Amino acid sequence: MQIDDYNNAAVFSQFPVYGLNSAEKQAFLQQRLNWLTHHHATHCPEYARLLTCIGEVNSPMCNIEHIDQVPPVAARLFKDYGLKSIKDEEVFRLMRSSGTSGRQSQIYLDADSAKLQSQILVKTLQHWLGKQRRPMLIIDAKETMQNKNGMSARAAGLQGMSFFGRNHCYALDENMQLRIDEVKSFIEQYHNQQIFIFGFTFIVWQQFIQALQSLGLKFNLQQAILIHGGGWKKMQQQAVDDKTFKQQINAQLGDVSVHDYYGMVEQTGTIYMQCEHGHLHCPVWSDVVVRDINSLAQLKNGQQGLLQVNSALPTSYPGHSILTEDLAVIHGEDDCPCGRLGKYFTLHGRVPNSQVRGCSDTFS
Numbered sequence: 013m014q015i016d017d018y019n020n021a022a023v024f025s026q027f028p029v030y031g032l033n034s035a036e037k038q039a040f041l042q043q044r045l046n047w048l049t050h051h052h053a054t055h056c057p058e059y060a061r062l063l064t065c066i067g068e069v070n071s072p073m074c075n076i077e078h079i080d081q082v083p084p085v086a087a088r089l090f091k092d093y094g095l096k097s098i099k100d101e102e103v104f105r106l107m108r109s110s111g112t113s114g115r116q117s118q119i120y121l122d123a124d125s126a127k128l129q130s131q132i133l134v135k136t137l138q139h140w141l142g143k144q145r146r147p148m149l150i151i152d153a154k155e156t157m158q159n160k161n162g163m164s165a166r167a168a169g170l171q172g173m174s175f176f177g178r179n180h181c182y183a184l185d186e187n188m189q190l191r192i193d194e195v196k197s198f199i200e201q202y203h204n205q206q207i208f209i210f211g212f213t214f215i216v217w218q219q220f221i222q223a224l225q226s227l228g229l230k231f232n233l234q235q236a237i238l239i240h241g242g243g244w245k246k247m248q249q250q251a252v253d254d255k256t257f258k259q260q261i262n263a264q265l266g267d268v269s270v271h272d273y274y275g276m277v278e279q280t281g282t283i284y285m286q287c288e289h290g291h292l293h294c295p296v297w298s299d300v301v302v303r304d305i306n307s308l309a310q311l312k313n314g315q316q317g318l319l320q321v322n323s324a325l326p327t328s329y330p331g332h333s334i335l336t337e338d339l340a341v342i343h344g345e346d347d348c349p350c351g352r353l354g355k356y357f358t359l360h361g362r363v364p365n366s367q368v369r370g371c372s373d374t375f376s
């Protein structure tokens with residue numbers, strides 16, 4: 013591939029989702045991430061101060077030679093500060109994290125960022141779902157979407173995903189209880205088509221699969237696909253792992269391929285889908301690094317540490333490189349048995365009492 017301008021979203025949004033090898037991806041992301049670092053340092057004063065704080069700003073303006081070297085912003089800074097690289101009047105949408113444990117992240121999007129995020133999300137999901145919209149069973153309540161205080165991450169997830177389905181059926185009522193008659197008639201009508209099921213992991217488990225189980229209801233779906241996300245914390249409390257989850261789904265619903273995904277409101281549009289071998293995959297627009305919890309030194313494949321997520325997408329806020337509070341292990345790059353290129357990894361919970369070290373002091 014010979015491309016001169018990797019900053020052209022019209023060009024890079026057309027890349028095959030899992031189609032660039034390590035060297036090609038390095039060439040693309042090095043140029044794009046450097047451009048984003050300069051862009052945010054110029055347009056977001058807090059971000060410029062962060063770079064100065066870690067001694068990057070004069071070198072010159074933090075030109076990295078390898079994509080692993082992009083200085084990450086600690087995820088919690090999006091909770092403490094309204095970090096944005098656009099003017100107030102350009103804010104098109106404000107995204108908030110679900111915020112079950114305290115303060116919420118606030119992510120500012122302009123029209124271009126929102127459009128690019130949704131284009132990339134569409135492209136990534138079409139790789140898994142195909143281009144045809146499928147009959148869709150949503151394991152949530154319609155009322156979840158109606159939140160007046162800005163869009164929650166859950167509502168944004170539901171809205172984003174519902175685009176990939178048709179003839180939507182909400183499986184739960186406003187009290188998050190099973191709408192059994194609606195679910196039964198939906199499945200009767202579409203059982204031999206490729207149904208798309210979507211929901212958040214714990215809700216799928218507790219409000220749907222366990223409810224079906226207690227009612228003694230089983231279905232015989234064919235070639236259905238379930239995409240679920242939202243974390244395993246509550247599942248681990250109930251000692252349910254990925255394998256148990258999949259087995260129980262197949263026992264209740266029939267032939268369903270089950271795919272977890274990982275993503276965050278701070279990098280909406282970038283999602284890491286789980287392949288048939290249980291690995292979360294970086295799409296071509298993203299790359300990950302794992303760092304030691306204390307020293308923040310980069311770790312090798314196979315070692316567990318803090319996950320850093322780099323993304324080619326964010327232009328309206330300095331979120332192109334974020335140090336998360338999630339623990340992960342990178343297992344390899346370009347050589348997953350599923351054949352998809354890029355790095356692949358698994359998640360291993362969150363840092364306890366998360367206070368990841370970083371350089372937030374300069375902001376106060």
Ligand SMILES: [Zn+2]
Pocket residue numbers: 287288289291293348349350351352356
């Ligand atoms: Zn794979």
